[in-house]
Amino acid sequence: MNCREIHFYIDDYLSGSFSPGLREEFEGHLQSCFDCRNFADEEKNLMERMRDRAVPEPPPGYWEQLETRIGARVLADEIGKIGAEYVPSGSRAAMWRILVPLAAVLVLMFLSFSWKEPSGGMRASSFSPELIGNYSVVQMEFRADTVSVPEIMNSLLLTSPGMAGYGLIQMERLTRMGWEEF
Amino acid sequence: MELRDLVERFIKGDQKAFAELVRRYERKVYSIAYRMLENHLDADEVTQETFVRIYEKRHEIRDTNFFTSLILRIATNYAIDLLRKKQRRFISVDDTDEMLPTVEVEMAALTESPDSALLNEELGAIIEKGIGLLPTRQRVTVILHDVEGFSKTEVAMAMGCPEATVRSNLHIARAKLKKWLAKRLK
Numbered sequence: 001m002n003c004r005e006i007h008f009y010i011d012d013y014l015s016g017s018f019s020p021g022l023r024e025e026f027e028g029h030l031q032s033c034f035d036c037r038n039f040a041d042e043e044k045n046l047m048e049r050m051r052d053r054a055v056p057e058p059p060p061g062y063w064e065q066l067e068t069r070i071g072a073r074v075l076a077d078e079i080g081k082i083g084a085e086y087v088p089s090g091s092r093a094a095m096w097r098i099l100v101p102l103a104a105v106l107v108l109m110f111l112s113f114s115w116k117e118p119s120g121g122m123r124a125s126s127f128s129p130e131l132i133g134n135y136s137v138v139q140m141e142f143r144a145d146t147v148s149v150p151e152i153m154n155s156l157l158l159t160s161p162g163m164a165g166y167g168l169i170q171m172e173r174l175t176r177m178g179w180e181e182f
Numbered sequence: 183m184e185l186r187d188l189v190e191r192f193i194k195g196d197q198k199a200f201a202e203l204v205r206r207y208e209r210k211v212y213s214i215a216y217r218m219l220e221n222h223l224d225a226d227e228v229t230q231e232t233f234v235r236i237y238e239k240r241h242e243i244r245d246t247n248f249f250t251s252l253i254l255r256i257a258t259n260y261a262i263d264l265l266r267k268k269q270r271r272f273i274s275v276d277d278t279d280e281m282l283p284t285v286e287v288e289m290a291a292l293t294e295s296p297d298s299a300l301l302n303e304e305l306g307a308i309i310e311k312g313i314g315l316l317p318t319r320q321r322v323t324v325i326l327h328d329v330e331g332f333s334k335t336e337v338a339m340a341m342g343c344p345e346a347t348v349r350s351n352l353h354i355a356r357a358k359l360k361k362w363l364a365k366r367l368k
């Protein structure tokens with residue numbers, strides 16, 4: 001091996017991915033060449049220090065909360081698409097414009113729950129307009145204790161401000177109707 | 183479950199597979215984003231956005247390798263965009279006159295303290311600062327390969343360049359970092 005090859009293969013040498021034969025050849029050169037020995041030492045030190053540095057731990061409970069938010073965002077996207085398909089025109093359009101966001105909010109809450117609970121759950125691909133129209137069914141299965149309303153509204157706002165607006169109005173109505181868990 | 187099975191199920195729209203992939207990759211993505219943006223809120227935004235986007239792009243994914251490099255690509259591109267949006271100015275490592283004041287402070291601590299544990303800690307901090315001053319593509323390459331330990335193939339796919347470019351970026355970046363470190367320790 002020559003000096004050029006030492007520079008080129010330094011990572012393979014340091015990571016230990018060389019075959020014993022190549023390793024011997026590499027080390028043979030290092031023993032006979034001061035510059036390369038120096039280079040290999042520096043490189044090794046630098047790499048070790050770079051890999052040592054951990055980033056600060058995020059606040060407690062962060063990962064769980066992140067997973068919930070991602071799940072909610074993804075579901076809001078799915079429902080938004082279905083909603084867009086089912087609001088083309090006609091007299092029922094206005095109804096869908098209210099029902100879809102409301103269903104989105106409710107289903108999100110349900111899903112946020114099931115996201116953490118592998119046994120339950122619902123697949124986004126299994127959503128049908130019947131289900132969205134039939135949002136009361138989803139309401140019954142919903143548990144409010146696992147996710148906060150601001151969290152969901154935040155997810156919705158990022159995805160679709162319009163949807164979030166409708167969702168908020170519907171949520172307020174539900175609260176006035178006595179759904180205290182909200 | 184094997185990563186390959188998870189990715190296959192995810193491509194077909196399996197929510198549980200997606201949730202599991204999020205759990206497996208969230209720390210890596212967060213860590214890359216944090217190293218690029220150096221604060222929790224931005225790292226959080228990048229992490230969340232990366233997974234939402236990979237979900238939207240799931241139909242384009244061909245295999246497991248592609249999945250990993252796509253995650254890396256989305257995360258680093260988003261982080262770079264965010265950096266640009268914040269109009270953060272990059273100072274080249276070569277511009278030593280414009281050294282940040284915090285580095286001066288660290289230097290003072292370094293020369294005053296003979297304690298070797300602290301020395302190691304300070305060395306790490308100086309290198310980190312140096313990485314932060316590299317030009318964007320070199321910086322991303324160093325973070326993905328040297329710091330986070332992804333392979334040259336994965337990094338090349340993520341950055342959309344040949345492996346030779348990854349090698350030369352690493353070569354140049356490490357030489358700069360060593361120079362930077364030597365200057366700081368003089």
Ligand SMILES: [Zn+2]
Pocket residue numbers: 002003006029033034035036037
């Ligand atoms: Zn040599």
